[in-house]
Amino acid sequence: MTQTNQQPWNKGRLIGQKPPLKLKDIWTIRIHLQNANATRDLALFNLAIDSKLRGCDLIRLRVRDISHGNQILTRAMVIQRKTQRPVQFELTDGTRAAVAKWLEASQLKGADFLFTSRVSTSEHLSTRQYARIVHGWAERAGLDPTVYGTHSLRRTKATLIYKKTKNLRAAQLLLGHSKLESTVRYLGIEVDDALEISEQTEI
Secondary structure (H helix, E strand, O other): OOOOOOOOOOOOOOOOOOOOOOHHHHHHHHHHHHHOOOHHHHHHHHHHHHHOOOHHHHOOOEHHHOEEOOEEOOEEEEEOOOOOOEEEEEOOHHHHHHHHHHHHHHOOOOOOEOOOOOOOOOOOOOHHHHHHHHHHHHHHOOOOOOOOOHHHHHHHHHHHHHHHHOOHHHHHHHHOOOOHHHHHHHHOHHHHHHHHHHHOOOO
């Protein structure tokens, strides 16, 4: 029987959950985007952090989803494509300012997709385009783009909230998970908490 030298599909790839961004990484990316006058990307980045949405939901946001007339909402709600369940999220002052500046520059209207594609065949960013943008942000923050991805942004604020409050139910609601166990797995809470306890225990 002849053996073939097939390489494992995951050889050379990092497998597992994408880690969340740290606060210093968030501000490094924000400052870079501000200095570069990257109006759309700053609005996209801030909204990705605040909304905690999956990439497929974030890229399909329409202007009317986060605004009423000329006012950017402080809270919004969307139906998740994966679960068909509603999820609410907040828009902080910085995010609202960034989105307002993008809408003013782009002249988008209520029914328009918020993050239009620069490819003529698509009305909005694709998940692939969004992933490439996120990899670029990671590089600018001095991070390994193969380690960080779109789920890093979805996970970031929920992780920070959990670490500050230890309120798992709040993190579940904000992520739109139907089961608490999903939130535990998604945030890697049990592992992080176990390591934190271990680090504080001297023998």
